[in-house]
Amino acid sequence: MDVRETVRELVELDCAHGAAGIADLALRRFAQARRGATRELRQVTAELGEVCGWLLFDSERHREARWVNRAALAIADLPMRWFILSNQAQASVHIGLNREGLRIADDMLATDLPHRVAALFRVRRARALAALGASGEAEREFARARSAFLDGVGARDPSWTWWINERELSWHEGMMRAERGRGIEELADSYEAGDSNPRSRFVYGAHLVEALARVRSREAARVAGEVIPFMGVIGSVRAERALRRSGLWK
Known part of the structure; x- marks a missing residue:
């Protein structure tokens, strides 16, 4: 192989x-x-x-x-450990292990990280803080993530950080704010940005529908009409569950 x-x-x-x-x-x-x-x-x-x-x-x-x-x-090796641990931090928060996600991010941020990797772990930390109800601290941490992102790609940043871009940041900012019924604009920006692969389009769209439904927006049904055709075609159980939570797909 x-x-x-x-x-x-x-x-x-x-x-x-x-x-x-x-x-x-x-x-x-x-x-x-x-x-x-x-x-x-x-x-x-x-x-x-x-x-x-x-x-x-x-x-x-x-x-x-x-x-x-x-x-x-x-x-x-160390750069791949960063990648795997960043994934685990996101997954931990996704399933409600918010303090575990926060601990992973804190442990990594206590080390000497390159610019884009630091930005990513600050995003993970902000998401964990928001899930724990510390919205003000989460917003401040996300501002630090943006600052690290704007520092650009450093000489030590691994090649896998290519996907850490403005669209990815906007989506996570929206997801962070969705914890308290906000974030629609950021989620919509990520969904509507061009050049999206089908899986990303489904994931972004499904979570936008969920956020819109949470605030009872009429836009929820319209966006759901664009996203529902992905069901059974794109295999993201994460997106499917977000769409089901919206109540617009049973």
Whole structure:
């Protein structure tokens, strides 16, 4: 098995079709790669673990995702550890383990992180604080995340940070504010921005519908009409559940 090619193929399939249909394949490939991982293949195997853990997270298979993340961390170099731990921090908050997500972010921010990685962990910290009800502190932390982002890409930033962009920040800002019935503008900006792959369009749209429905906006039904056709086509259980929580899809 060409592990690097497997990583590339899984990422392409996720962007086009979502995680649910390929999570089991990713799990099998990661187990196979771990068994045959030589010293030279440890880092690309850890990268495969990161992808696998993310696919399981988006499929709402959190116990398996945590196991994969731990296994990948055991063989990852420092930049890949940052990636995996940032994913776990987001996943922890997603399933209500807010203090765990905060602890992961705090632990990482206590180390010497490059610009974009620091911005990402500040986003994770802000999301955890918002989920814990500390909205003022969350807003201040998110402002620090934006400041770190505006510092640009540093020489030590790993290549995987390419996706940490303005659209990603806006979405997380909206999700942070949605904890208290706000964030519509930021979520809408992320959804309406161009050049989105189908999976991202579904995830952004479903969470926008949920936020609109929470404040009883008439726009919820309109956006739901655009997003519902993705159901059964794009395999993001995370997005499906957000859409169901809105009450506009049963």
